[in-house]
Amino acid sequence: MxxxxxxxxxxxxxxxxxxxxxxxxxxxxxxxxxPNGAGKSTTIKMLTTLLRPTGGSISINGHDPxxxxxxxxxxxxxxxxxxxxxxxxxxxxxxEFHAILYRVPKEIRKGRIEQLLKFVxxxxxxxxxxxxxxxxxxxxxxxxxxxxxxxxxxxxxxxxLGLDPQTRNHIWTHIKxxxxxxxxxxxxxxxxxxxxxxxxQRIAIIDHGKIVAVGTSEELKQKTKTxxxxxxxxxxxxxxxxxxxxxxxxxxxxxxxxx
Amino acid sequence: MNTIYIxxxxxxxxxxxxxxxxxxxxxxxxxxxxxxxxxxxxxxQKAGGGNYIEFLVPGVISMGIIFTALxxxxxxxxxxxxxxxxxxxxxxxxxxxxxxxxxxxGATVASLQGIIILxxxxxxxxxxxxxxxxxxxxxxxxxxxxxFTALGTAIASVLQDMQGFQLIMNFLVxxxxxxxxxxxxxxxxxxxxxIIARADPLSYGVDGLRGILANNxxxxxxxxxxxxxxxxxxxxxxxxxxxxKIEI
Numbered sequence: 001m002x003x004x005x006x007x008x009x010x011x012x013x014x015x016x017x018x019x020x021x022x023x024x025x026x027x028x029x030x031x032x033x034x035p036n037g038a039g040k041s042t043t044i045k046m047l048t049t050l051l052r053p054t055g056g057s058i059s060i061n062g063h064d065p066x067x068x069x070x071x072x073x074x075x076x077x078x079x080x081x082x083x084x085x086x087x088x089x090x091x092x093x094x095x096e097f098h099a100i101l102y103r104v105p106k107e108i109r110k111g112r113i114e115q116l117l118k119f120v121x122x123x124x125x126x127x128x129x130x131x132x133x134x135x136x137x138x139x140x141x142x143x144x145x146x147x148x149x150x151x152x153x154x155x156x157x158x159x160x161l162g163l164d165p166q167t168r169n170h171i172w173t174h175i176k177x178x179x180x181x182x183x184x185x186x187x188x189x190x191x192x193x194x195x196x197x198x199x200x201q202r203i204a205i206i207d208h209g210k211i212v213a214v215g216t217s218e219e220l221k222q223k224t225k226t227x228x229x230x231x232x233x234x235x236x237x238x239x240x241x242x243x244x245x246x247x248x249x250x251x252x253x254x255x256x257x258x259x
Numbered sequence: 260m261n262t263i264y265i266x267x268x269x270x271x272x273x274x275x276x277x278x279x280x281x282x283x284x285x286x287x288x289x290x291x292x293x294x295x296x297x298x299x300x301x302x303x304q305k306a307g308g309g310n311y312i313e314f315l316v317p318g319v320i321s322m323g324i325i326f327t328a329l330x331x332x333x334x335x336x337x338x339x340x341x342x343x344x345x346x347x348x349x350x351x352x353x354x355x356x357x358x359x360x361x362x363x364x365g366a367t368v369a370s371l372q373g374i375i376i377l378x379x380x381x382x383x384x385x386x387x388x389x390x391x392x393x394x395x396x397x398x399x400x401x402x403x404x405x406x407f408t409a410l411g412t413a414i415a416s417v418l419q420d421m422q423g424f425q426l427i428m429n430f431l432v433x434x435x436x437x438x439x440x441x442x443x444x445x446x447x448x449x450x451x452x453x454i455i456a457r458a459d460p461l462s463y464g465v466d467g468l469r470g471i472l473a474n475n476x477x478x479x480x481x482x483x484x485x486x487x488x489x490x491x492x493x494x495x496x497x498x499x500x501x502x503x504k505i506e507i
Contacts, residue, residue: 048349050507073351084342088273100265101350 001026001153001185002047007056009042009209016042018209019056024202026152027183029176031190031200033233036242039209040189041081044157047187048078061152077102077151079143081158081189087131091122091141094130095148102149109148116144119174120167135162143171150178156188160195168192172199193230203229207237262352263360270331270364274371281372288323288376292316292383295442308444314475316380317468318441320373321461324400325407327372329432331365332411332498336421345507354503358412362498365408366401373400387472396471399487403464406491409498416501434459441465445477463487 002024009017017039024030034040045051047058049065049072058065061075085094095113104112117123120140130138143159154175160168176199178184190196196203197217204214213220213236217229224235274281296312303311338344347357374397387393414427438452439461448456456462467483470476476483 045507050345050348052506070351070353073349076349078349080342080345082342084346086269086273086343087341088276089269093272097265097269098346098350100261101347101352103261103351 001028001061002030002187003057003059004043004047005057007043007046007058008054009039009046009051010054015209017046017053020206020209020211021056022204022211022214024185024187026185027179028202029179029186029188029200031188031196031203032206033189033191033193033196033203034206035237038206038237038242040206041157043206044078044155044187044189048076048155049073075151076153076155077146077149078155079146079157079159081161083138083142085130085138085142085145088129090127090129091117091133092126094141095126095145098145099148104149112148116147120144120171136164136167139163140167140171147174147178150182150184153185153187154178156186158189158191160190160192168195175199193228193233197229205233205236212236262350262356263363266347266357266360267364267367270361270368274368281375284323284327284372285375285379287326288319289379291319291322291442292380296383309475312380312384313473314444314469315442316377316385317472318439318465319380320376320400321403321439321441321465321468322436323376324369324373324403324464325432325436325461328365328369328404328407329411329414329427331368332362332408332413333415333418333421333424333427334365335361335412335415335502336418336424339415339505339507340420344505348505348507354505355499358499358502362405362408362412362495365411366404369404369408370397370401373404388474392471396468399464399467399471399484402484402487402491403461403468406460406464406487406494409491409494413494413498413501416498416505435461438462439465440477460487460490463490 004023005021007017007020008015020043032040032043042051046053047060047065049069052066060072063071063075065072086097089097092113095117096109099109099113114123117126120143122137122141122144125133125137130141133141139162146154146156156175160171163171172195175186179186188200200217202214202216203220205212205220213223215223220229220232220236221227224232226232226235292312292315296315300311303309303314308314335344348354377396438455439459440456441461445453445456445462445466463478463483463486466477467480467487470480470483
């Protein structure tokens with residue numbers, strides 16, 4: 001379903017993704033783990049046509065994200081790591097916007113939006129502006145939005161960041177259901193190791209732009225002779241804390257209030 | 260088609276919801292109308308220029324349009340920073356559709372702004388000779404709006420963040436407006452200014468609108484229309500190209 005060979009992305013001299021290869025089978029749940037700045041989001045951006053690779057090849061559902069962007073885009077859905085909702089629209093409008101953009105047929109649209117908003121417990125607040133929502137509510141809305149159209153491949157970039165255990169559990173149950181019923185392939189990143197251990201069939205660990213290990217959680221533990229995935233992760237990636245670059249977004253947030 | 264419609268609708272919803280933005284962006288044109296219209300009116304009349312308010316209104320309408328239109332185009336930077344652009348860019352629709360939807364939305368919003376200023380100008384004594392000219396005026400208003408929304412889109416596709424915004428305002432929008440003949444007649448200008456004014460696309464927008472609303476065109480309506488639509492097409496193409504190259 002996903003086939004990546006020798007994928008590389010350079011930003012000037014910095015190699016964000018350095019010659020990685022992996023593949024994900026149809027119907028598989030695949031976790032992509034790594035410390036901050038390891039290259040996870042950059043990889044997802046290249047897989048989802050947002051960024052052009054410097055080298056290597058990608059195949060998504062049999063299509064190339066550079067040459068056949070439209071076919072690739074029809075194959076996947078994505079929940080981004082950072083917010084991507086329109087604050088000036090209501091929760092319902094955000095959902096409808098997405099449904100129309102993804103050409104979900106009218107008959108299905110209404111029912112599914114209602115079902116999903118109830119599922120993330122936002123149905124009562126569907127007509128409120130997103131800008132009045134808390135961080136957790138926005139996250140829930142974002143996950144719900146990513147599930148409106150049922151794609152062949154679902155990319156989830158830290159989908160459960162900042163959510164309480166109840167909500168996380170709830171969301172993963174739903175995603176696992178979709179995975180089983182519709183054979184939806186799921187590719188996700190997370191910092192919660194127990195989540196990866198519980199949900200993912202296979203796990204890849206990436207660090208400094210390179211994949212350092214791939215396998216089931218058992219295999220990774222055996223390989224590193226550790227007792228938990230967290231220990232295995234630390235054994236593979238070390239214990240130094242990584243810095244991520246600060247963007248200009250903070251400055252922008254300030255500016256927007258002025259306008 | 261649905262995609263274009265929903266993107267258009269989004270721009271309109273955002274516009275109508277930000278009441279402060281609508282009102283705020285009307286302040287400046289109104290000030291121009293009142294201060295310049297009444298302040299310079301007597302001098303203009305004495306110099307044989309006729310009714311200055313009548314002369315000024317098309318210029319001030321254009322001003323309202325280009326500010327709103329450029330801003331609508333530039334909003335892409337906002338969407339990029341706040342992540343919403345990604346949401347549209349990964350959707351299975353062509354970038355051309357996205358660009359068309361956004362640009363039509365922005366141009367509609369900017370046209371509305373122009374229409375509001377036209378209506379407000381009745382308060383300072385502006386009158387239309389007859390109503391038949393209204394559709395032609397609206398057409399020109401929309402054309403100007405389209406041109407500058409596309410220009411905003413083109414700029415926003417290249418800029419990474421809003422830090423360059425002030426630069427654009429001071430070195431692009433202000434000169435485009437002040438050198439367009441929105442405030443002064445293009446007859447008898449010093450040659451260098453005449454050349455600049457002729458190179459400014461907004462000159463043809465202002466002149467066309469003035470030709471329709473005040474029956475006072477320097478270049479002639481046909482030429483205004485021709486040049487304005489040609490530039491609009493070119494900028495739309497450039498904007499679409501740059502937009503299609505956006506990487507996040």
